[in-house]
Amino acid sequence: MDKLVIEGGRPLEGEVVISGAKNSALPLMAASLLAPGRHRYQNVPELRDIRTMERLLAHMGADSGRENDGMLVIDTSRVHLPEAPYELVKTMRASVLVLGPLVARFGRARVSLPGGCAIGARPINLHIKGLERLGAVVELDQGYVTASAEKLRGTTVTFDVVTVTGTENLMMAASLAEGRTILENAAREPEVADLAAYLTSMGARIQGVGTPEIVIDGVSELRPGTHTVIPDRIETGTYALAAAITGGRLKIRRCRPDHLETVLRKLEAAGVTVQKAGDTLEVEAANGIKSVDVKTWPYPGFPTDMQAQFMALMTLGRGTSVITEQIFENRFMHVSELRRLGADIGLDGRSAVVRGVPRLSAAPVMATDLRASASLVLAGLAATGATHVSRIYHLDRGYERLDQKLRQVGAKIRREKE
Ligand SMILES: CC(=O)N[C@H]1[C@@H](OP(=O)(O)OP(=O)(O)OC[C@H]2O[C@@H](n3ccc(=O)[nH]c3=O)[C@H](O)[C@@H]2O)O[C@H](CO)[C@@H](O)[C@@H]1O
Numbered sequence: 401m402d403k404l405v406i407e408g409g410r411p412l413e414g415e416v417v418i419s420g421a422k423n424s425a426l427p428l429m430a431a432s433l434l435a436p437g438r439h440r441y442q443n444v445p446e447l448r449d450i451r452t453m454e455r456l457l458a459h460m461g462a463d464s465g466r467e468n469d470g471m472l473v474i475d476t477s478r479v480h481l482p483e484a485p486y487e488l489v490k491t492m493r494a495s496v497l498v499l500g501p502l503v504a505r506f507g508r509a510r511v512s513l514p515g516g517c518a519i520g521a522r523p524i525n526l527h528i529k530g531l532e533r534l535g536a537v538v539e540l541d542q543g544y545v546t547a548s549a550e551k552l553r554g555t556t557v558t559f560d561v562v563t564v565t566g567t568e569n570l571m572m573a574a575s576l577a578e579g580r581t582i583l584e585n586a587a588r589e590p591e592v593a594d595l596a597a598y599l600t601s602m603g604a605r606i607q608g609v610g611t612p613e614i615v616i617d618g619v620s621e622l623r624p625g626t627h628t629v630i631p632d633r634i635e636t637g638t639y640a641l642a643a644a645i646t647g648g649r650l651k652i653r654r655c656r657p658d659h660l661e662t663v664l665r666k667l668e669a670a671g672v673t674v675q676k677a678g679d680t681l682e683v684e685a686a687n688g689i690k691s692v693d694v695k696t697w698p699y700p701g702f703p704t705d706m707q708a709q710f711m712a713l714m715t716l717g718r719g720t721s722v723i724t725e726q727i728f729e730n731r732f733m734h735v736s737e738l739r740r741l742g743a744d745i746g747l748d749g750r751s752a753v754v755r756g757v758p759r760l761s762a763a764p765v766m767a768t769d770l771r772a773s774a775s776l777v778l779a780g781l782a783a784t785g786a787t788h789v790s791r792i793y794h795l796d797r798g799y800e801r802l803d804q805k806l807r808q809v810g811a812k813i814r815r816e817k818e
């Protein structure tokens with residue numbers, strides 16, 4: 401197992417190029433199951449989750465590989481086994497994204513239940529309820545969801561809570577259903593819009609994307625297409641915070657600042673200078689950090705996937721910050737580790753009360769999920785001394801070449817065997 405060793409206390413300076421979004425690429429890859437043939441994706445990051453999705457699709461009979469220019473090509477002509485086994489699903493919850501496409505195209509699917517994870521129980525009841533509304537017969541058997549439907553039929557589905565992958569699963573299934581499906585209280589995340597853009601290029605008829613009501617008119621078949629994945633807004637935000645927490649200055653290139661408005665406004669409120677120009681963001685923190693409060697919320701609210709990293713920044717704020725997690729019931733696993741670095745954080749139900757301290761100092765820390773790991777890396781970049789972050793396989797799920805990109809902008813960070 402690898403760990404990261406970070407010698408902190410150096411302001412980051414220079415340029416970082418943002419990779420394609422993991423949370424866009426995964427549903428886009430699942431969408432390849434909707435139409436036999438060669439699907440071509442540009443800007444897919446090299447990540448552990450992407451390789452897991454390739455293995456999952458391969459299990460079903462798909463072929464995939466990269467072309468010389470990095471284009472990921474998935475050929476679904478020979479898919480014959482509509483099944484997602486436990487061994488793969490347990491390593492990546494996003495595997496559940498194959499459920500909708502499989503039922504829609506093959507009339508049946510057998511997908512392992514993902515189970516809980518470090519950040520919460522994360523049920524998929526709304527995915528299942530939605531598929532049932534579309535006419536699928538769904539059963540739970542020995543830890544697997546089996547769903548079957550001769551033909552899905554359009555209907556209205558109202559989500560009890562906003563669910564990103566739930567919206568994506570149902571949008572894919574409804575694209576091949578008979579008639580019109582209306583998804584109410586749908587997710588508005590940019591990744592949902594990116595998936596809708598690809599589905600539309602495949603021949604799907606989708607309206608209302610980016611609003612809480614998505615209308616899908618089913619078509620009888622879809623065709624493979626070519627698509628460029630949007631830049632990763634969470635990676636972008638993480639580097640913006642890396643500049644801020646180290647008192648540095650970063651030019652963040654090939655990103656979409658408009659997908660990160662809420663985070664950028666909070667950064668400005670914290671006294672950080674943020675300049676947007678097209679697909680470039682410049683972030684500079686010359687005068688320290690002011691404490692600000694944050695509440696996570698579905699898009700366009702403050703993303704839960706940035707909560708842990710923002711908390712790392714707030715540990716060094718002037719004043720007290722209240723950070724409230726409203727999406728997942730257990731997404732504070734980083735708190736005890738940040739405390740090991742000298743942070744002063746109290747927990748009160750769904751809120752963390754972060755009293756800023758003048759400095760953090762290095763310690764060995766360990767993370768239990770992807771963004772918690774990122775928050776520890778940020779804290780380590782600011783802390784004095786050498787911070788050892790273990791279990792970085794979490795980071796490798798979601799950040800492409802994180803250590804290399806940070807080294808390029810002046811961080812002293814290396815990967816070591818534990
Ligand atoms: C691969 C991917 O895109 N992952 C993202 C996606 O996860 P994911 O799509 O799994 O998260 P959801 O949006 O579904 O979860 C939001 C809330 O709804 C609840 N819920 C969800 C589905 C369901 O059937 N029943 C239910 O109760 C969840 O437990 C959670 O409390 O959105 C999350 C919220 O922005 C992000 O943190 C994840 O990075």
Ligand SMILES: C=C(OP(=O)(O)O)C(=O)O
Nearest residue numbers: 423493494705770771798
């Ligand atoms: C929670 C995340 O991912 P996943 O939904 O794949 O677990 C994330 O990207 O922060």
